[in-house]
Amino acid sequence: MDAYRSHSPRDQRRQVLVVGALLLLGLVAAVFIVQARFNLFIAAPPPPTNSSSLRSYAAAQPQDAPIFPAGNGREVFLTRCSICHSTALVADQPPLTAVVWTKEVNKMRTVYGAPVPETDIAVIAQYLAAVHGPSPTLGR
């Protein structure tokens, strides 16, 4: 009876479905692997949208907190510079000398009114020159 049951049309259909699903999964995985391997395909065109539909929108934005190495001035840098922008913006910069970092910090103070006390300018610039200067320790 067991043998009969396992070969019922219903079970056969199920087997076909399972095999089909596995094949489909394999195909999808293969496409993804090929994409990753060769970077060959471009993304699908945008999904069709009803241009007459009027929609409101709300979404949370991702947030990042890049890791900055230990060093003199690290906390001052993190506290002061992340008031207005992410520290990822700092990590994105090319390696800059203490002179150029000082200019950047001064620009933030004078142009944008960043609340950075005068005594913190050199602290931040020296820290950034040490971790993200001509011989940087910050990997990016």
Added chain:
Amino acid sequence: MNRKEFLALTAGALAALGTGACERGDSLPPPPPGYLPPEQLPLARFPQKVPLLYHNDRAPLLETPLQYFQTDLTPNEAFFVRWHLAGIPTQVDLASWRLQIRGRVARPLQLSLEDLRAMPATTLVAVNQCSGNARRFFQPRVPGGQWGNGAMGNARWTGVRLAELLQRAGLAADAVEVTCRGLDEPPLPTVPPFVKSLSRAHALHPDTLVAYAMNDGPLPFLNGFPVRLVVPGWYATYWVKSLTYIDALTQPFQGFWMTKAYRVPDNPFGNERPDQPATQTVPIGQFVVRSIFVAPAGVAPARVGRPLALEGVAFDRGSGIARVEISPDEGRSWQATALGPDLGGYSFRRWRAIIVPTRPENVTWWVRATSRAGEVQPLQPNWNGGGFMYAVADRLVVAARS
């Protein structure tokens, strides 16, 4: 290019991929100076976006990977993102949102998105390119968002002419400039709000649009939902996102983002010397003519005797692209390329060429575009401290092996 030629090019590209990419025991030469392979930049996924090259999260700076420039139009979800102020809009209620036209007008207007959609629509294809696109390649390096070539995109924009709105509002005869401001807010009261101005003539130009559709769909939030200014041929700093306040002024606007930021040396390529900053600067304006390698880009493996397809995009400020040429010898000789579909003067013009390496050597190929207006992409690098208007002919190292 007919279909047969296109297929031949594609087959050539696949053949090259199948052989060169599997080369063993032979490392590739370095790419052109400043070129950073895209895989060295992290990817980040933001709302309504595919993973994009990540520069910053607050405010978002996201770069389009080059592979998305292999189609004429850049998909909305892959289109680059650049905001200035941390307070970016994350919600808009269209029931209460209104585009406001104010200042020196006879009849101030408050228009809903439905109102705008009911007006005569204009559609055009145009490149939107960040002023600092390709800043990463400047030598010496300059501070600012370290974009590669992906701080740009090409889209079909649909909206209402700004001229139409200003005429309906009754723009006063003595209004000389129009300012535009979006929904983004400064993180501190001392940070100047992001406001840009256009001259009266520029605001009334028939190609200046208030766009509510991008590639026939709504604008992604990060690209300026519900409407943004479209200023074809001009750098993206003028394309104000989530545009909400339009003000007509009787005096030239003196705001920070016009008089202090986004200024370039007052010469055709915005040139200055690192040790001698320009004394005369002007607000950045129209694109310089450019072409780039898209696929392959940076450095490409190849086989002697096997065809290798090169492709890329070119664009200028609106005259359109007359020709794109490639050179294997630093500009001493040039070879023609085949141009793709013409979607209008403001659009990307894709180009393709087939090369067949004859010797096992590394060759640096250059690409340069010439506009229909006669502007030629320079072979000498331009430079300025802001890292704006990168112009020089793009380079690709082809490493052929037997």
